[in-house]
Amino acid sequence: MKKITLTGALAALMASAMLLAGCGNSSKANKMEPAEYYSYIENKAVDEGLKSSKSFSFEEGFSADFGLKFALLKEGKALAKTYMGAMGGADGVSDLDWLNNIDLTGNLSVNKGALAANMTGSVNSAKINLDAVMDENSACLRVPELNKDYVSLPAAFLGANSGLNVGEIIKAYTEYITSIPNYEEIVSEVNKYKDTYLKYATDVTKSTSNLTRGGKSQELTVLTVNFEGENAENLVKDILTLAKSDECFKRVISAFENYQKALAPYSDAFTYSKFEEAIDDLLDDMEEFGLGEFSNIKMDVFVNSKDEICGRTFKLSDNEMASYAVTKDGKDFGFELSAGPDGSIASIKGNGKCKGDVYTGDYTLSVQGKDVQKFTIENFDAKALKKGLVKATVKFTPENAAMSAYQFAVDFNGDSTSQKYGVTVAQDSKKLATLEYSTKIAKNSKVKMPSDAVSIEDGEAFQKYTKSLKFDNLNSIIKKIGMPKELEGQLTGAVDGLAKSFAE
Numbered sequence: 001m002k003k004i005t006l007t008g009a010l011a012a013l014m015a016s017a018m019l020l021a022g023c024g025n026s027s028k029a030n031k032m033e034p035a036e037y038y039s040y041i042e043n044k045a046v047d048e049g050l051k052s053s054k055s056f057s058f059e060e061g062f063s064a065d066f067g068l069k070f071a072l073l074k075e076g077k078a079l080a081k082t083y084m085g086a087m088g089g090a091d092g093v094s095d096l097d098w099l100n101n102i103d104l105t106g107n108l109s110v111n112k113g114a115l116a117a118n119m120t121g122s123v124n125s126a127k128i129n130l131d132a133v134m135d136e137n138s139a140c141l142r143v144p145e146l147n148k149d150y151v152s153l154p155a156a157f158l159g160a161n162s163g164l165n166v167g168e169i170i171k172a173y174t175e176y177i178t179s180i181p182n183y184e185e186i187v188s189e190v191n192k193y194k195d196t197y198l199k200y201a202t203d204v205t206k207s208t209s210n211l212t213r214g215g216k217s218q219e220l221t222v223l224t225v226n227f228e229g230e231n232a233e234n235l236v237k238d239i240l241t242l243a244k245s246d247e248c249f250k251r252v253i254s255a256f257e258n259y260q261k262a263l264a265p266y267s268d269a270f271t272y273s274k275f276e277e278a279i280d281d282l283l284d285d286m287e288e289f290g291l292g293e294f295s296n297i298k299m300d301v302f303v304n305s306k307d308e309i310c311g312r313t314f315k316l317s318d319n320e321m322a323s324y325a326v327t328k329d330g331k332d333f334g335f336e337l338s339a340g341p342d343g344s345i346a347s348i349k350g351n352g353k354c355k356g357d358v359y360t361g362d363y364t365l366s367v368q369g370k371d372v373q374k375f376t377i378e379n380f381d382a383k384a385l386k387k388g389l390v391k392a393t394v395k396f397t398p399e400n401a402a403m404s405a406y407q408f409a410v411d412f413n414g415d416s417t418s419q420k421y422g423v424t425v426a427q428d429s430k431k432l433a434t435l436e437y438s439t440k441i442a443k444n445s446k447v448k449m450p451s452d453a454v455s456i457e458d459g460e461a462f463q464k465y466t467k468s469l470k471f472d473n474l475n476s477i478i479k480k481i482g483m484p485k486e487l488e489g490q491l492t493g494a495v496d497g498l499a500k501s502f503a504e
Contacts, residue, residue, distance in 0.1 A: 034204040038223045038301065042201075045309055046194050050187050052388040053416060058180045061111030061445035068104045069436040072096060076425070076432035098482050100124050112178045113171055114447040126480035133449055136171035140453045145477065146469045150453035151462070165262065172255075172262040179255035181248050189248055196242060200235040201225050211302055211311070211327055214334025214351030214361075218327040220302045220310070227297040233286060244279045293317055304328075333359060344369060350377075357383035373399055388415045406432075417441045471499035 032040060072080070077096045106119035114135040121128055133140045133150070139158055140150040155167030181189065203226040211220050227235055243249060253272045260269035294316060302311035302325055311325025324337040333354050338347040345368065352361020359380045365373045375396035384391045394410045397403075407429065411422040420438040424431060454465045475492045483491075 034206040034223060035202050037206070038201060038204045038225060039198050041223075041301075041303065041307060041309060042194070042198060046190060048386065050190060052386050053183075053186070058177050058443070059182060060443065061109065061174075061178060061447070062441050062443055063107060063109045063445040064439055064441045065107050066105065066439045067437070069434075070102045071434045072099050072101070073431050073433060075427065075430045079427065079432060095484065098124075098484060109445040109447050110174055110177055111445050111447045112174050114449065115170060115174060116447045123481045126477045128474070128477055133447065134166070134170050135447075135449060136167040138449065138453075139166065140450045145473045146471070147465065149465065150450045151465055152450075152453035152455045154457075157456075163265070169259075169262040172259040176252075176255040176259040179251050181252065185248055189246075193239065193242065196238050197235065200227060200231055200238075203228070203231065209302070211325060212334070213311075213325045213327045213336040214349055216327045216329045216332050216334030216351055218304065218310075218329060220304055220327075223301040223303060225299045225301065229295055232295050232297055233291055236291065237283065237286065240279050240283055244276060249275070328354065331355065333361065335361065335363070352377075357381060390414055466502045469499070469502055471495055471502075 077099070080096045101122075101124060103122045104119060106117060109116045114133070116133040117131070119130045121130070129144050131142050131144065131150070134155060137155055138152050139155050140152045142148070142150045155170065156165045158166040159169070205224045205226075207222045207224070209220055209222045210217050250272060253270075253275055257269060257271045260267070296317045298315040298318065300313040300315070301309060302313075304310050310327070311323070313323035313325070314321050319341055320338075321341060322339050323343075325335070327334045331353050332351065334351040336347065336349045339345045343366070347366045348363055349366070350361045350363030352359060354360075359382060360376070360378045362374065362376050364371050365375070373396060375394055378393040378395065380392040381389070390412050392412050394412070395407065397407050405427050407426040409422075409424040409426075411420075411424075413420045418440045421436070423435040425433045425435075454461050456462050474495050478488060478491050478495070481488070
């Protein structure tokens with residue numbers, strides 16, 4: 001057995017930080033004893049974080065509408081022609097004046113044991129549809145423009161050439177999705193681990209500090225939570241023991257294990273038995289070696305005058321291992337997030353202006369002490385985030401010299417059930433192309449296999465089906481795209497050849 005590693009312990013600390021991170025908003029004056037006050041603001045932070053998370057049960061499946069839209073603008077077409085022409089592309093390929101947009105929209109419905117997908121792809125105004133309904137036994141497919149009826153194939157047939165059983169993948173995937181805990185379970189799980197943690201968070205001291213981040217300073221209350229010696233060991237033991245006996249963990253990890261095995265039957269997949277073994281190894285190591293340098297864990301929690309948590313620092317034996325904090329000075333703010341001793345692994349630092357709860361600032365990402373990317377976050381809405389909504393725009397220019405003329409902007413707007421993201425690519429401030437992705441998820445989904453699908457195993461019926469495919473409709477769709485005649489002729493010629501082979 002190996003001793004507990006720095007990497008493993010740091011990962012555990014970061015996971016704890018993500019679990020407990022939040023913003024309390026207490027109306028109580030800071031008159032409690034330090035440990036009592038710390039417990040109060042931590043409980044409130046977790047409660048508010050859970051309330052802001054919109055979630056629902058996947059137990060009865062889900063239905064998701066999705067959309068992916070790409071638009072090539074005038075300047076983008078000109079740039080593509082320049083680059084592709086320089087690479088020796090044919091006129092029909094390098095000249096993209098005819099291409100305006102490519103879209104993919106549709107719906108994915110999942111229930112235990114079955115899924116259905118309805119998709120519409122389009123290039124300019126030309127559209128084509130694909131419908132699929134699959135369970136562990138069969139896959140029913142159709143292209144309505146070619147034939148309104150479904151054709152049914154054995155699910156295992158689809159992955160025969162790759163050695164994969166698509167039926168088993170579908171069964172494992174849908175079982176994994178429907179194993180995801182519902183909101184009530186998530187609340188119960190988080191509170192269970194939080195209560196266990198707080199049981200040992202009794203050694204707390206209080207002080208004040210003038211904290212500076214991003215060049216902005218703020219006077220803050222500092223609650224220092226100490227976990228030392230036996231107290232630290234008992235905390236870790238209790239958390240590990242809880243995880244090992246956690247039925248929710250077992251259900252989700254086991255379902256994910258089956259899904260991994262279906263996707264890659266011969267890979268060394270993560271399994272629940274390995275999860276249990278890892279916990280047992282850690283517990284055995286603690287019995288033999290103790291926590292070593294990790295038996296002295298401290299966390300500084302920074303609290304402002306409104307009793308809001310605005311930062312944390314995690315320490316091992318007084319050495320800072322990870323931290324984040326936001327400081328405010330009027331309408332100015334500073335920010336820093338770091339990982340590793342004194343930020344040696346990675347860090348994000350920045351500052352900017354805030355108007356109410358809306359923040360705009362400039363940041364720098366550093367890895368192993370070297371600046372690798374500068375970026376701007378505009379109109380980040382902290383108030384909306386408390387309600388589970390993410391609203392912000394991220395802008396950056398790649399640091400690579402070859403890409404320095406390009407600018408990227410990414411818009412975020414969504415919560416756990418509805419998202420919309422947009423990417424804009426520009427050159428010297430002139431827009432070249434845009435990409436939009438959106439999805440909206442609803443709970444409960446009923447997937448029904450088509451009862452009148454034509455079976456591939458019925459040779460006569462299947463032959464009749466293939467001979468009735470309307471390939472002329474496909475050629476009509478191609479001609480609606482508006483591509484150069486040379487390229488159009490190549491595609492319609494290929495379709496004609498396909499039609500001939502099916503007619504024989």
